[in-house]
Amino acid sequence: MKDDFLKYQAQTSPHPLFMEVSHAKGSYIYDVDGKAHLDFVAGVSACTLGHCHPKVMNAIKEQTEKYMHVMVYGEFAQSPAVEFSKLIAKQLPESLNCTYLVNSGTEAVEGSLKLVKRITGRTQLIAANNAYHGNTQGSMSVMGNENRKQAFRPLLPDIDFIEFNNEDDLLKITEKTAGVLLETIQGSAGFVPPQNDYLKKVKQRCEEVGALLILDEIQPGFGRTGTLFGFQQFNVVPDILAIGKGMGGGMPVGAFIASYEHMQKLTNAPKLGHITTFGGHPVIAAASLATLKEVLESNLMAEALRKEALFRELLQHPLIESVRGKGLMLAIMVKNADVANHVILKCFNKGLILFWLMFEPKAVRITPPLTISDEEIKEGCNYILEALNSFN
Known part of the structure; x- marks a missing residue:
């Protein structure tokens, strides 16, 4: 083999x-x-x-015996996806109450980037040096390592980078900025945590200029850092939360979470602003729900x-x-x-x-x-x- x-x-x-x-x-x-x-x-x-x-395996088995894929995301109400979205909303700040389920972490980032552009009407995106958010072309555009992406250019335009934990760089966030995307704890850079209320200061700067903060919790998420999400330890609430990896208990999944009002921007003008065939797949959602329940109840x-x-x-x-x-x-x-x-x-x-x-x-x-x-x-x-x- x-x-x-x-x-x-x-x-x-x-x-x-x-x-x-x-x-x-x-x-x-x-x-x-x-x-x-x-x-x-x-x-x-x-x-x-x-x-x-066993709880994840049982959830998968039980769901496969009921139904698997039946329709593209967002057309039919399917209980595993609805129950997961409802339960996770109860664990988060009130402004993070609406979940869009996708297939991977990089798709969660892609959806988040589209959403900040749609909400603000702006195009500039800011990410951090040595950031990693996935490997599709949008996510690669906000990867803070030129050696990894040079061979695939041109990528998304209007991207700027700041140094994680460098407060002087926050002035690069301006009225032109649609969104700032940061890992709560920088992963590929060496598991670098925020220092000196850094994330809170980024959020304050975003609010000053009308930009939105996306936090990538794809690695820290689902209890790994001692709280359900890492941002809950750093006195900050993002406008959009990107999740994946550990949420599926070993199954392929991702999601981005925002307010209901913000998420409605993907529903109209144009319709189908973000679509996916297999996002919210009932078997994957059942595994995610079982994982979330076990993390919360244990x-x-x-x-x-x-x-x-x-x-x-x-x-x-x-x-x-x-x-x-x-x-x-x-x-x-x-x-x-x-x-x-x-x-x-x-x-x-x-x-x-x-x-x-x-x-x-x-x-x-x-x-x-x-x-x-x-x-x-x-x-x-x-x-x-x-x-x-x-x-x-």
């Missing part, structure tokens, strides 16, 4: 990790040789409840903060400069890229799955399922320390 994988399936890089998967359960992925791999990545923050969580969010403390206690080594992030969205910052590569590959061979961050070569990603146990954390951290000790 590995030969066919390379021959018939398009690749994203010349060097895939190349594990042939047999099955996955809880915090482990098993290869076809029967080897268990402890998963400290969770499908890049997507498998909030681990692999094949102690997983509080446990994420306690488990963060355990990681920080265990990950002490001369080659570790710091541990960045919040909750179970963590990045080990090591001395250089050689150390990071050694740790990730050495641990993979031992049976621990770690991963890189796109724009920070010295970082090692740790984003395990929220359901990971203390014993599994200790086991994985021992592998990491052994790998660090073996670095020459």
Whole structure:
């Protein structure tokens, strides 16, 4: 199968990790040789409840027995999508009360960018250096890394960039700006959190000039940082919230959320201002609803903060400069890229799955399922320390 994988399936890089998967359960992925791999990545923050969580699996099974795809988004009322949208609205500030369900995080960003243009009648968009919001052409346009997008230009015009946490750059947000798009915690840049009420100050500047703030919660979302969404810790309410990854419990999904009044702008003048065939798919929505209920009804969010403390206690080594992030969205910052590569590959061979961050070569990603146990954390951290000790 590995030969066919390379021959018939398009690749994203010349060097895939190349594990042939047999099955996955809880915090482990098993290869076809029967080897268990402890998963400290969770499908890049997507498998909030681990692999094949019974409540998610039951929700999928029950929904497939009722109906699957029946109509393009927005024409038929389907209970999983409606129930999910209603429940998430109850967890959010009053101004974030209307959800548009799509198929992925990058689609959530695309819809958000269209919406701020439609609301304001302006065209300028502002994003952050080293930002990552997806890889479709609109999302790539607001990616803050020219090396990654140069080959695909021309992209969207009228895009400007600011430095995350640099308050002097806020003056770049003007009466020409339709929207400012920021990650609540910068992911690919190295899990960089906002400092000194930065997000609150961005929102204040947006209000001064009539621009709108979009917060990308695609990685921090659904309990990973100790609250349902990261922005809830930073004294700010966005005008639009983009979500994805962990909301589906391992299924492909995304959404953007705004006020009902704002979202109506996509309904008229023109009609069908944003459309999708499979957005709000009933099986995906059922999995998302089951995931959201479990996060809300369990102690997983509080446990994420306690488990963060355990990681920080265990990950002490001369080659570790710091541990960045919040909750179970963590990045080990090591001395250089050689150390990071050694740790990730050495641990993979031992049976621990770690991963890189796109724009920070010295970082090692740790984003395990929220359901990971203390014993599994200790086991994985021992592998990491052994790998660090073996670095020459």
